[in-house]
Amino acid sequence: MSLREKGAITGVGETAYSRESGRSVLSLQLEASLKAIEDAGLKPSDIDGVIPYSGVVAEDFITNLGLPDLRFSAVTPLGGASCVAAVQCAVAAIAAGICNHVLIPVGRNGASGGRIGMRVQQMPQFRLVGEFEMPLGAIAPAQLYAPMARRHMELYGTTSRQLGEIAVSTRANAMLNGNAVMTKPMTIEDHQASRMISDPFRLFDCSLESDGSCAIVVSAAERARDLRKPPVVVMGVAEGHPDSPSVITQRPDMTRLGIAKAAPRAFEMAGVKHDDIDVAEIYDCFTYIVMCQLEDLGFCKKGEGGPFVESGAIRLGGKLPVNTHGGLLSQAHMVGMNHIAELVRQLRGEAGKAQVRDAEIGLVTGYGDMGDGSVAIMRRG
Amino acid sequence: MSATGTYNKLVPEPTPHSAPYWEGLNRRKLLLQKCRGCGEIRHYPRPMCPSCHSMEVEWVEASGRGVIHSWTITHHAFHPGVREDLPYTLATVDLEEGVRMLAQLRGVPDDKLRIGLPVRVEFETVKDGLTLPYLVPGEPA
Incomplete structure (x- = not known):
């Protein structure tokens, strides 16, 4: 059994994104969840599956939304790859006949609460890094990921300015979005002048830490057709884990991420080619991670990500518009759920000033936990 | 200390x-x-x-000999304990034995860093009962 076209995104909901919500993570998630359920034209009581993200549990949604008969709950602990992996999990549960409408909420007080950059040492999947690298001063994701980018630069001649093009393009898109934390224009010179965090990553190569919540509803494809909005059908979806999944230091090829394994599966399931993709929302915790995924997905060859982005390909109006909402770099860090929400808007034709004309098929990725990857290909239903 | x-x-x-x-x-x-x-x-x-x-x-x-695989130079204190060390270089090293290690690299100017640069491991007792490895320039193989 294939998961092809078994599920569809039927609702999306977002809170305001900020640096200080002044509210609990659960209340943020409940607000976004209600919005997503309403967007789908459903009632909370229709929700029969929940895939929560860290900090809250399925029971919180039963209790607060008054869910009468939750039939499915699971977690997909892949860090930033969790949201798209949760779509795969939801579609699998739907295809198996367990449930019909799965709520997937994400929310955090990433700016006003505990600093995300310092969270890693408390996460069990990073036990090896915590024992063997953090005591040596390699503490935060910026430091743990930077050697991947440095090696790419040394092997392929990739430049900081090419990484900067990703930051600049993403900022330009954020300025078209009414719900972005960063609203000032950015130039390549601004990027080059931003302070060095962990070479080659400058401040503007790093994503935001944000407060807010984003939620989606994944529904059985045959039920999605009768709901309020045109469904966004999941054509193909996959997750992939890199070799040496939790320790980049020991990875045979540190320029290759888990998504390199997932991408061929997702494209085959979807039955589409790269040229069919009209818009792509690519997980962007760091600029380099976007470039590396574009290569691992097959939009350009390994090592050619720098010239690819420098050509303007990822700009609105380019060959492959990327992160049309402003991404984690400039809209808000919502673990990539905001990437799924934006792809849904694009494929519904609801993306406003950032709308890619005639967008019919799009792609969204997740990346997290030192290299796990996930990818979904969706179409306008 | x-x-x-x-x-x-x-x-x-x-x-x-x-x-x-x-x-x-x-x-x-x-x-x-x-x-x-x-x-x-x-x-x-x-x-x-x-x-x-x-x-x-x-x-x-292990022989303690290896070559640089990649690196990062950290300028931001992600923990209060490393503030006095800034900036510091973290090198990923291919050891002769075929595995990698990560440690701080000392004594190599930033503009001399390159893939394949020979390094060797030294040791530093930082507190009672805790010795950490660090890296210094090594002899070419």
């Missing part, structure tokens, strides 16, 4: 699988796990050989 004598950096929490590694560092030896089933050397220490699934290991001493 800081001027007050209080070590305020992150410290490892050895496990039964890794205790010999940390004890080795205290004796200024870099020890690696070698599978008794198939002979494969692995790092970081963990319970099972991914090739033959044996859980029997012996510990072998």
Whole structure:
């Protein structure tokens, strides 16, 4: 059994994104969840599956939304790859006949609460890094990921300015979005002048830490057709884990991420080619991670990500518009759920000033936990 | 160690699988796990050989020689304990034994860093019962 076209995104909901919500993570998630359920034209009581993200549990949604008969709950602990992996999990549960409408909420007080950059040492999947690298001063994701980018630069001649093009393009898109934390224009010179965090990553190569919540509803494809909005059908979806999944230091090829394994599966399931993709929302915790995924997905060859982005390909109006909402770099860090929400808007034709004309098929990725990857290909239903 | 004598950096929490590694560092030896089933050397220490699934290991001493695989130069203090060290270079190194390690690299100017640069491991006792490895320029193989 294939998961092809078994599920569809039927609702999306977002809170305001900020640096200080002044509210609990659960209340943020409940607000976004209600919005997503309403967007789908459903009632909370229709929700029969929940895939929560860290900090809250399925029971919180039963209790607060008054869910009468939750039939499915699971977690997909892949860090930033969790949201798209949760779509795969939801579609699998739907295809198996367990449930019909799965709520997937994400929310955090990433700016006003505990600093995300310092969270890693408390996460069990990073036990090896915590024992063997953090005591040596390699503490935060910026430091743990930077050697991947440095090696790419040394092997392929990739430049900081090419990484900067990703930051600049993403900022330009954020300025078209009414719900972005960063609203000032950015130039390549601004990027080059931003302070060095962990070479080659400058401040503007790093994503935001944000407060807010984003939620989606994944529904059985045959039920999605009768709901309020045109469904966004999941054509193909996959997750992939890199070799040496939790320790980049020991990875045979540190320029290759888990998504390199997932991408061929997702494209085959979807039955589409790269040229069919009209818009792509690519997980962007760091600029380099976007470039590396574009290569691992097959939009350009390994090592050619720098010239690819420098050509303007990822700009609105380019060959492959990327992160049309402003991404984690400039809209808000919502673990990539905001990437799924934006792809849904694009494929519904609801993306406003950032709308890619005639967008019919799009792609969204997740990346997290030192290299796990996930990818979904969706179409306008 | 800081001027007050209080070590305020992150410290490892050895496990039964890794205790010999940390004890080795205290004796200024870099020890690696070698599978008794198939002979494969692995790092970081963990319970099972991914090739033959044996859980029997012996510990072998590494030469301490290797070459740079990649690096980052950190300018931001992600923990209060590293503020005085900024900026510092973290190097990922291909050891002669075929595994990699990560440690701070000292004595190499930023513009001399390159893939393949020979380095060797030194040891520094940072607090009672804790010795950490660091890297210095090494001789070409």
